[in-house]
Amino acid sequence: MIETSNLSKRYGPIAAVDGISFKVEPGQVLGFLGPNGAGKSTTMKMIAGFVTPTSGTAKVCGHDVETQPLEAKRALGYLPEGAPSYGEMTVARFLDFVADLRGLAGDGRKQRIGFVVEHLSLAGVMQQTIETLSKGFRRRVGLAQAILHDPRVLILDEPTDGLDPNQKHEVRTLINAMAKDRTIIVSTHILEEVHAVCNRAIVIARGRILADDTPEKLEARSRYHGAVSLTAADTGAAREALARIADVASVEIDPQDQRITAFPREGRSVFAAVSQVLREQNIAVSEVQLERGRLDEVFRSITRGAAAEARP
Amino acid sequence: MSNPIAIIFKRELASYFATPVAYVFIVIFLVLAGAFTFYLGSFYERGQADLYWFFFFHPWLYLLLVPAISMRLWSEERKSGSIELLLTLPVTMLQAVVAKFLAAWAFAGIALALTFPIWITVNYLGDPDNGVIFAAYIGSLLMAGAILAVGSCLSALTRNQVIAFVVTAVVSLLLLLAGHPMVINFIGTVLPQVLVDAIASLSIWTHFESIRKGVIDLRDIVYFALMIGFWVYASAVVIDHKKAD
Numbered sequence: 001m002i003e004t005s006n007l008s009k010r011y012g013p014i015a016a017v018d019g020i021s022f023k024v025e026p027g028q029v030l031g032f033l034g035p036n037g038a039g040k041s042t043t044m045k046m047i048a049g050f051v052t053p054t055s056g057t058a059k060v061c062g063h064d065v066e067t068q069p070l071e072a073k074r075a076l077g078y079l080p081e082g083a084p085s086y087g088e089m090t091v092a093r094f095l096d097f098v099a100d101l102r103g104l105a106g107d108g109r110k111q112r113i114g115f116v117v118e119h120l121s122l123a124g125v126m127q128q129t130i131e132t133l134s135k136g137f138r139r140r141v142g143l144a145q146a147i148l149h150d151p152r153v154l155i156l157d158e159p160t161d162g163l164d165p166n167q168k169h170e171v172r173t174l175i176n177a178m179a180k181d182r183t184i185i186v187s188t189h190i191l192e193e194v195h196a197v198c199n200r201a202i203v204i205a206r207g208r209i210l211a212d213d214t215p216e217k218l219e220a221r222s223r224y225h226g227a228v229s230l231t232a233a234d235t236g237a238a239r240e241a242l243a244r245i246a247d248v249a250s251v252e253i254d255p256q257d258q259r260i261t262a263f264p265r266e267g268r269s270v271f272a273a274v275s276q277v278l279r280e281q282n283i284a285v286s287e288v289q290l291e292r293g294r295l296d297e298v299f300r301s302i303t304r305g306a307a308a309e310a311r312p
Numbered sequence: 313m314s315n316p317i318a319i320i321f322k323r324e325l326a327s328y329f330a331t332p333v334a335y336v337f338i339v340i341f342l343v344l345a346g347a348f349t350f351y352l353g354s355f356y357e358r359g360q361a362d363l364y365w366f367f368f369f370h371p372w373l374y375l376l377l378v379p380a381i382s383m384r385l386w387s388e389e390r391k392s393g394s395i396e397l398l399l400t401l402p403v404t405m406l407q408a409v410v411a412k413f414l415a416a417w418a419f420a421g422i423a424l425a426l427t428f429p430i431w432i433t434v435n436y437l438g439d440p441d442n443g444v445i446f447a448a449y450i451g452s453l454l455m456a457g458a459i460l461a462v463g464s465c466l467s468a469l470t471r472n473q474v475i476a477f478v479v480t481a482v483v484s485l486l487l488l489l490a491g492h493p494m495v496i497n498f499i500g501t502v503l504p505q506v507l508v509d510a511i512a513s514l515s516i517w518t519h520f521e522s523i524r525k526g527v528i529d530l531r532d533i534v535y536f537a538l539m540i541g542f543w544v545y546a547s548a549v550v551i552d553h554k555k556a557d
Contacts, residue, residue, distance in 0.1 A: 050555065089330070
């Protein structure tokens with residue numbers, strides 16, 4: 001469990017993190033979203049006990065990170081931003097070093113090292129020094145280090161940055177597999193990742209929480225939520241037909257690919273009406289899609305609103 | 313092995329030898345120590361079986377070489393970001409600082425120990441006072457420790473290794489010169505004797521000189537212990553303050 005209360009960090013007059021409070025329970029995978037410089041990493045660094053908060057508290061499994069730092073650190077696995085490690089060490093030695101400091105011994109140690117090596121596909125690079133590895137491998141070594149002691153709480157700062165699509169998929173599968181009874185915070189720029197691994201998302205900008213919801217509910221805030229998009233052979237006719245439907249508020253055409261989107265009136269559903277009209281008027285379409293909402297659009301409108309608000 | 317200090321110490325010491333830096337350092341140290349002793353100290357020409365000149369030059373040798381060991385202690389951790397990894401593992405700040413300092417000191421100790429052939433040589437050539445030589449080795453090791461502790465603290469202040477090197481060398485120079493006869497005689501002409509003594513007693517030079525002459529005085533040991541303790545503790549304070557900058 002992770003709990004922060006009014007957590008703040010100031011650098012001189014600048015508030016990097018400004019009174020953030022939230023609670024994450026076991027079983028939750030929390031996605032931290034926000035523009036660069038929003039305070040995501042600083043918040044994670046404070047929970048991990050690396051940056052000292054200016055005010056407020058952070059607790060990991062009930063241990064205050066300032067007054068009981070060792071207990072908090074023992075319960076925590078942390079992948080810092082950029083996955084730093086000791087470049088001159090081989091992967092095997094590095095994992096041994098972390099296992100030593102984590103107090104892993106005997107069969108349990110062998111089993112855990114075997115687990116991370118297998119799940120992060122490190123077997124082929126164990127004897128290579130870390131500085132000779134590609135960015136993707138270094139990231140996976142950082143992840144291996146973070147989950148080595150099978151922590152109850154996991155904080156991962158951009159865990160899939162620099163990985164190729166296959167590796168991203170593997171890491172997401174790994175996070176999902178660990179999610180069951182653990183508390184996990186993941187920060188990311190990649191919005192599709194929120195769907196893939198998170199069951200809760202917090203949007204941060206300028207050091208403040210702007211939204212805290214499930215990914216589905218965040219998507220529902222999008223004006224695209226419930227809209228119907230389609231590609232028709234005769235764009236003009238299709239547009240006219242759709243515009244005549246009572247519950248359709250407006251119809252837009254993407255200037256690039258001529259895709260038509262019909263937006264419903266507030267609280268209405270138009271999918272059935274749209275498909276009926278298409279059938280009745282014999283309009284040929286190559287695809288029809290019910291939009292769930294676009295997270296990137298919600299993200300932009302939330303964070304831009306905050307930027308405008310803060311402007312004097 | 314479960315003590316964090318021992319674990320970090322082992323990792324650090326191994327990291328010195330993971331790159332050619334360690335070997336280059338040791339070779340340069342041995343060559344310079346030899347050159348100073350044989351040429352500047354006229355080892356053979358003097359015809360005396362002692363290591364007086366060998367140890368005489370140690371403070372100046374350390375001035376150049378010890379900051380080269382200490383400069384990377386924390387600057388590199390901060391620059392590469394590994395400090396964030398280290399300090400979010402279950403270790404305390406003081407454990408990390410002490411372990412890294414001890415590893416650097418052990419490395420300096422290894423370099424110093426490798427000068428043993430000269431001790432053998434002087435025993436082969438004559439009949440030296442081995443007690444004095446042993447004391448001087450202890451003093452030299454303590455002096456290296458003191459300069460390393462200064463360097464540990466100063467390397468925590470910057471992520472630039474060159475700055476760490478230069479500042480450590482300058483501060484160490486001041487700490488040496490404060491007790492050098494030349495300086496003592498000069499400030500003695502303008503300051504009262506009490507102040508001169510106080511300044512001299514803070515100097516690494518004064519305390520190394522007295523041990524080098526073969527007298528291991530408790531006051532000198534206490535001085536080096538306090539110097540090392542103070543600067544290592546100061547390192548922890550500085551890192552705690554600057555780690556995330």
